[in-house]
Amino acid sequence: MTMTQDASGPRPVATLEMVAALAGVSRATVSRVVNDSPRVDPELAQSVKKAILALDYTPNRAARSLVKRRANSVTLIVSESTSKVFADPFFATVVQGIALFLTDTEYTLNMIISSESKPEKTRSFLLGGSVDGVLVVSHHSGDHSWTHLSGSLPMVFAGRPLVGATEAYFVEVDNEQAAYNATRQLTANGRTSVATIAGPQDMPPGIDRLAGWRAAVREAGLGEGLVEIGEFTVASGAQAMHRLLDRGAPIDAVFAANDQMAAGAYTAIQGRGLRIPEDIAVVGFDDDSFATSVSPALTTVHHPIVELGKKMAETLVNLIEGNPTDRVTRLPTSLVIRDSV
Amino acid sequence: MTMTQDASGPRPVATLEMVAALAGVSRATVSRVVNDSPRVDPELAQSVKKAILALDYTPNRAARSLVKRRANSVTLIVSESTSKVFADPFFATVVQGIALFLTDTEYTLNMIISSESKPEKTRSFLLGGSVDGVLVVSHHSGDHSWTHLSGSLPMVFAGRPLVGATEAYFVEVDNEQAAYNATRQLTANGRTSVATIAGPQDMPPGIDRLAGWRAAVREAGLGEGLVEIGEFTVASGAQAMHRLLDRGAPIDAVFAANDQMAAGAYTAIQGRGLRIPEDIAVVGFDDDSFATSVSPALTTVHHPIVELGKKMAETLVNLIEGNPTDRVTRLPTSLVIRDSV
DNA sequence: CACAACCCAGAGAGCGCTCTCTCAACCCCT
DNA sequence: AGGGGTTGAGAGAGCGCTCTCTGGGTTGTG
Numbered sequence: 074m075t076m077t078q079d080a081s082g083p084r085p086v087a088t089l090e091m092v093a094a095l096a097g098v099s100r101a102t103v104s105r106v107v108n109d110s111p112r113v114d115p116e117l118a119q120s121v122k123k124a125i126l127a128l129d130y131t132p133n134r135a136a137r138s139l140v141k142r143r144a145n146s147v148t149l150i151v152s153e154s155t156s157k158v159f160a161d162p163f164f165a166t167v168v169q170g171i172a173l174f175l176t177d178t179e180y181t182l183n184m185i186i187s188s189e190s191k192p193e194k195t196r197s198f199l200l201g202g203s204v205d206g207v208l209v210v211s212h213h214s215g216d217h218s219w220t221h222l223s224g225s226l227p228m229v230f231a232g233r234p235l236v237g238a239t240e241a242y243f244v245e246v247d248n249e250q251a252a253y254n255a256t257r258q259l260t261a262n263g264r265t266s267v268a269t270i271a272g273p274q275d276m277p278p279g280i281d282r283l284a285g286w287r288a289a290v291r292e293a294g295l296g297e298g299l300v301e302i303g304e305f306t307v308a309s310g311a312q313a314m315h316r317l318l319d320r321g322a323p324i325d326a327v328f329a330a331n332d333q334m335a336a337g338a339y340t341a342i343q344g345r346g347l348r349i350p351e352d353i354a355v356v357g358f359d360d361d362s363f364a365t366s367v368s369p370a371l372t373t374v375h376h377p378i379v380e381l382g383k384k385m386a387e388t389l390v391n392l393i394e395g396n397p398t399d400r401v402t403r404l405p406t407s408l409v410i411r412d413s414v
Numbered sequence: 415m416t417m418t419q420d421a422s423g424p425r426p427v428a429t430l431e432m433v434a435a436l437a438g439v440s441r442a443t444v445s446r447v448v449n450d451s452p453r454v455d456p457e458l459a460q461s462v463k464k465a466i467l468a469l470d471y472t473p474n475r476a477a478r479s480l481v482k483r484r485a486n487s488v489t490l491i492v493s494e495s496t497s498k499v500f501a502d503p504f505f506a507t508v509v510q511g512i513a514l515f516l517t518d519t520e521y522t523l524n525m526i527i528s529s530e531s532k533p534e535k536t537r538s539f540l541l542g543g544s545v546d547g548v549l550v551v552s553h554h555s556g557d558h559s560w561t562h563l564s565g566s567l568p569m570v571f572a573g574r575p576l577v578g579a580t581e582a583y584f585v586e587v588d589n590e591q592a593a594y595n596a597t598r599q600l601t602a603n604g605r606t607s608v609a610t611i612a613g614p615q616d617m618p619p620g621i622d623r624l625a626g627w628r629a630a631v632r633e634a635g636l637g638e639g640l641v642e643i644g645e646f647t648v649a650s651g652a653q654a655m656h657r658l659l660d661r662g663a664p665i666d667a668v669f670a671a672n673d674q675m676a677a678g679a680y681t682a683i684q685g686r687g688l689r690i691p692e693d694i695a696v697v698g699f700d701d702d703s704f705a706t707s708v709s710p711a712l713t714t715v716h717h718p719i720v721e722l723g724k725k726m727a728e729t730l731v732n733l734i735e736g737n738p739t740d741r742v743t744r745l746p747t748s749l750v751i752r753d754s755v
Numbered sequence: 756c757a758c759a760a761c762c763c764a765g766a767g768a769g770c771g772c773t774c775t776c777t778c779a780a781c782c783c784c785t
Numbered sequence: 786a787g788g789g790g791t792t793g794a795g796a797g798a799g800c801g802c803t804c805t806c807t808g809g810g811t812t813g814t815g
Contacts, residue, residue: 086541086543129538129541131538131539131541131542131543132542133480133542133543133544134476134485134542134543134544135475135476135477135479135480135485135543135544136476136480138476139474139476139477139480144475144476146524151513164506165505165506168525169527172492172525172526172527173527176526176527176529181524181526181544182524182525182526183487183522183523183524183525184509184513184523184524184525185513185517185522185523186510186513186514186517188517197470197472198472200427200470200472201472201473201474201475202427202472202474202475202476203474203475203476203522307707363704363707
């Protein structure tokens with residue numbers, strides 16, 4: 074194998090024209106075959122296909138999108154700050170779902186990191202015509218600074234955007250229902266002092282999960298006062314748990330709005346010599362990978378993240394192609410029962 | 415804000431022609447301004463720029479790449495099996511580095527998941543002319559089934575490819591040196607029975623890290639027999655550690671070829687009532703996020719993964735543009751000393 | 756002052772493809 | 786047997802851009 078990587082390396086590439094010549098037909102006919110139009114003689118089509126194979130022909134994307142005014146590409150926007158937590162399993166998994174779905178379509182997935190410092194650059198890239206639609210993923214953050222573009226370009230968000238939630242297309246996990254189910258598990262087991270470590274109340278997941286907990290404790294006839302707000306981090310979870318315990322009121326269960334905070338709660342609880350689940354049952358949210366490695370293994374809400382990515386991509390493609398599609402999709406979750414409850 | 419997301423929504427987009435008309439010059443001149451050619455009257459250029467701003471003009475990518483025979487796009491190939499471990503922080507971080515670098519260039523990042531079942535599809539996509547260069551990321555796996563394409567398309571690999579390592583362009587972490595340094599830390603601290611849990615010997619990182627350990631123990635005049643092979647997983651790390659311990663020979667330190675296996679070693683060691691680092695010192699490799707959350711905090715090798723991604727992208731762009739560039743880049747690592755040693 | 760040299764702007768030919776329009780061939784019906 | 790209808794294939798006009806080539810104006814030189 075020789076390396077001919079210099080840009081001058083001749084890469085012979087077949088064109089429609091060449092195929093047409095070889096097959097002895099017009100360009101139009103080849104084009105019809107390539108886009109498998111029904112209006113073409115099967116026999117002719119055969120010989121065209123042979124020519125295509127012989128020349129190893131692949132349609133030129135640029136030429137095609139030039140005339141079709143469609144790039145067949147979808148762009149994933151990652152904000153610079155999100156990119157710092159690029160390793161966030163949630164994010165990575167969503168992307169996987171998106172890519173998986175798009176692989177079976179004509180669409181190509183682009184990814185850009187939008188620097189918050191020069192949003193203009195991103196904007197002009199998006200509106201430049203080389204992008205058919207936009208996907209925005211931002212986990213807990215309220216980064217939906219792109220919502221305003223959804224008037225000019227098909228856009229789908231992962232999670233309910235903080236602003237524009239009444240018009241934007243998005244797919245989210247049913248946080249409230251999931252939190253309700255999780256808490257339900259606690260009350261149904263006979264726990265009577267069920268606290269929660271909620272997430273920030275300026276983020277939809279934080280809001281919805283707290284609402285779910287509320288619904289469940291109310292339904293069980295319990296008090297709704299045992300709430301402390303954390304920031305979705307381990308440290309904040311530990312602090313919140315300490316605050317809860319410091320109140321002096323009895324607590325026999327806690328629902329943490331994510332696993333990180335649940336992990337923090339673990340250290341706080343066990344640090345005070347209390348046992349999980351005997352003294353306090355704990356339920357988390359996210360089914361992070363470490364949920365099984367903590368001790369006792371954490372009961373938590375599992376969400377279908379790959380599914381979420383797929384659904385986002387599917388919604389976007391529908392939007393682009395003008396097919397009817399639901400504006401909001403809410404994905405069901407499941408509760409994974411382990412040993413902490 | 416009204417939603418006009420149906421495909422029929424008129425998206426008025428300025429063309430070169432329109433700019434030319436507004437500025438009262440020819441298309442050629444506008445083109446020159448856009449591509450900031452020096453041969454244009456500054457005054458004229460000014461008025462063209464004003465027109466560009468006024469019309470919010472962005473060059474049409476497709477048209478440009480059609481004539482330039484350059485797509486200005488770079489494709490990241492993720493093999494289907496890799497995508498399962500998409501959440502692999504290594505992978506995610508490399509991608510982040512790549513994206514970060516490309517953001518400041520003219521290039522766009524595409525991502526495809528190549529299904530192993532139909533490699534033809536991927537091949538034709540790559541060779542279809544809409545891709546200027548290819549980036550292949552596969553962590554521990556030997557997935558370099560694309561090496562053969564590097565004759566026809568600029569390609570850069572993350573990590574040394576198993577085959578074609580003498581001609582392929584790649585950037586890797588200096589695994590051997592890093593392993594040497596890590597082990598050195600152990601011997602320098604007076605440990606005299608330094609074992610290793612090596613990675614699979616059919617993967618470059620597995621091979622190189624073992625070689626680094628060898629070099630260090632040899633240099634210290636210690637035996638080279640305390641080797642067990644794992645599979646870079648927690649479970650295999652635990653098993654390997656047990657095998658090591660079962661030998662009956664004294665062991666006062668172990669270098670695990672990655673943090674996952676180090677974590678496995680932790681459970682094995684502590685499960686036998688031995689203390690870390692008093693009885694056995696442990697050094698890992700990767701500086702995974704959980705390295706700080708295990709107890710005691712793990713001393714491990716940190717690699718500059720974002721850097722690796724950036725370097726890959728940089729190398730690829732150089733390759734595409736015909737600039738001179740090193741075929742192989744080896745990135746230095748650092749040892750993060752924590753409490754396990 | 757004539758002529759060469761130079762510089763900048765415009766004209767125009769495509770890049771590879773799609774798609775409308777046109778036309779030829781053929782079928783069916785009366 | 787002739788007209789209308791139908792169907793399949795070709796011709797040709799672009800999509801928006803770049804780039805070579807040409808030409809007019811300006812400057813420099815003998």
